[in-house]
Amino acid sequence: MIVTHLELQDFRSYPSTVLDFAPETNIVIGANGSGKTNLVEAIYYLSLGKSWRTNDTSALIRRGASFALVRADVREEELHRLIEILITPQGRKISLNGKPIRRLSELSCLVNVVLFAPEDTGIFKGSPSERRNFLDISLSKQSLDYFSLIGKYNRLLQERNAALKSQEPDKTYLEVLTDQLIEVSEPIAHYRGIYIDELNRVLSPVTSRLYGNQRVAALQYRPFIKNPDFKAAAKKAYHRAFESDLYHKVTSVGIHREDFSLLLEGKDVAVYGSQGENRLASIALKLTPYFLIENPAKKPIAVLDDIYSELDAFHAERLSELIQSLGQVFVTTTEATIPGAATIDVAMHHATRRIEKNGR
Ligand SMILES: Nc1ncnc2c1ncn2[C@@H]1O[C@H](COP(=O)(O)OP(=O)(O)O)[C@@H](O)[C@H]1O
Numbered sequence: 001m002i003v004t005h006l007e008l009q010d011f012r013s014y015p016s017t018v019l020d021f022a023p024e025t026n027i028v029i030g031a032n033g034s035g036k037t038n039l040v041e042a043i044y045y046l047s048l049g050k051s052w053r054t055n056d057t058s059a060l061i062r063r064g065a066s067f068a069l070v071r072a073d074v075r076e077e078e079l080h081r082l083i084e085i086l087i088t089p090q091g092r093k094i095s096l097n098g099k100p101i102r103r104l105s106e107l108s109c110l111v112n113v114v115l116f117a118p119e120d121t122g123i124f125k126g127s128p129s130e131r132r133n134f135l136d137i138s139l140s141k142q143s144l145d146y147f148s149l150i151g152k153y154n155r156l157l158q159e160r161n162a163a164l165k166s167q168e169p170d171k172t173y174l175e176v177l178t179d180q181l182i183e184v185s186e187p188i189a190h191y192r193g194i195y196i197d198e199l200n201r202v203l204s205p206v207t208s209r210l211y212g213n214q215r216v217a218a219l220q221y222r223p224f225i226k227n228p229d230f231k232a233a234a235k236k237a238y239h240r241a242f243e244s245d246l247y248h249k250v251t252s253v254g255i256h257r258e259d260f261s262l263l264l265e266g267k268d269v270a271v272y273g274s275q276g277e278n279r280l281a282s283i284a285l286k287l288t289p290y291f292l293i294e295n296p297a298k299k300p301i302a303v304l305d306d307i308y309s310e311l312d313a314f315h316a317e318r319l320s321e322l323i324q325s326l327g328q329v330f331v332t333t334t335e336a337t338i339p340g341a342a343t344i345d346v347a348m349h350h351a352t353r354r355i356e357k358n359g360r
C-alpha cells in the first residue's frame with residue numbers, strides 16, 4: 001500500500017499543507033526542529049490513530065488552533081481510500097471514504113506502517129516494555145484475534161491489580177480473575193512464540209544486508225511458561241506469587257512480564273554489542289515485519305525517522321541499498337542520502353507547496 005496524497009491542517013507545526021508522494025523512496029529533508037518528524041508522525045498516525053511520541057492528542061494540534069485534520073489518499077492496487085482523521089483535545093474521529101470508522105482495528109487493516117524511530121536504537125538495551133510493545137503492535141497488525149486478546153488481557157490485568165489494591169481484597173474474585181487471565185494468556189503466548197520464530201526466519205538475512213556480510217541473528221523468547229501444560233503451570237506460578245502479590249498490591253507474574261533478547265553470532269547484543277551494533281540490530285528488528293508480509297499489495301509503508309544518524313559511511317550505504325528494495329519509504333534526514341529519490345523539503349511546506357521529483 002502507498003500514501004499518494006496528504007493534507008495537514010493545524011497538525012503540529014503545519015498550518016496548512018498539501019503533499020504528493022512518490023510510490024518509492026521519499027526523503028524528508030530539513031534542519032533540526034524544522035518539522036520532519038512531525039510530517040512522518042502524521043503518516044504513522046494514519047495506521048494506528050495514535051502517535052509513538054505522545055498519548056496526549058492536544059500535543060498534535062498546532063498551538064493556538066482548536067483541532068487538527070489529517071487527510072490522506074491511500075492506494076492498495078486498484079483500491080483508492082480516503083482516510084480523514086479529525087483530532088480534538090478530547091480525542092479523534094476517523095472516517096473512511098466519508099463514513100465513520102468506529103474500531104481502531106479497522107484502521108490498522110487499511111494502513112500498515114512499520115516505524116523506526118530514534119528511540120528504538122536502544123530497544124535491546126532498554127526496558128522490556130519497549131520490546132513487548134514491539135511484539136504487541138506488530139502482532140496486532142497481523143492478527144485481529146491477537147489484537148482483541150491483548151486488549152482483553154490488559155483489561156483483566158487492570159482489574160486484578162485494582163482488586164489487589166482494595167482495602168480488603170476479595171480472594172474468590174481474585175481467583176476468578178486469575179483463571180480468566182490464564183485463559184487468554186495461553187493463546188497470546190502461543191502467538192508470540194510463533195511470531196518470534198517467523199521473525200527469526202528473516203532477521204539474519206536482513207542483519208547480514210545491513211552489515212554487508214554474513215551475520216547470524218536470532219531472537220530468544222523468554223516465555224512466562226515453558227511447560228507444555230500451560231494452564232496447570234500458570235496456575236502454580238500465580239499460586240506461588242499470591243501472597244507476595246497481595247503484599248505488593250500488583251500482579252507480579254504473567255505474560256505482561258515476558259521478554260526477548262537478540263543473540264548476534266550467539267552473543268546477547270544488549271550485553272556484548274557496541275552502540276553501533278545495537279543500532280544496526282534495532283534497525284534490522286524494526287524492519288523484519290516488513291519482510292514477513294508476502295503479498296506485495298499488502299506490504300507496509302516504512303517510516304524511518306533519523307535512521308542515518310551516527311551510521312558510518314559504509315553502513316549508511318548498505319542501509320540505502322536496503323531501503324531501495326522496500327516499497328514506499330519515508331526517510332527523514334538533514335542531508336540528501338539517496339540519489340534520485342523524491343525529496344520533500346519541510347521548510348518549504350510550512351507554506352503550501354507541492355513536491356517535485358528529483359531526477360529519475
Ligand atoms: N502542537 C504544536 N504546535 C506548534 N508547533 C509544534 C507543535 N508540536 C511541535 N511543534 C514544533 O515542531 C518543531 C519540531 O518539529 P520536529 O518535526 O520534531 O523537528 P525535526 O525536523 O527535528 O524532526 C518544534 O519547533 C516544535 O516547537
Ligand SMILES: [Mg+2]
Pocket residue numbers: 036037038305306332
Ligand atoms: Mg526529528
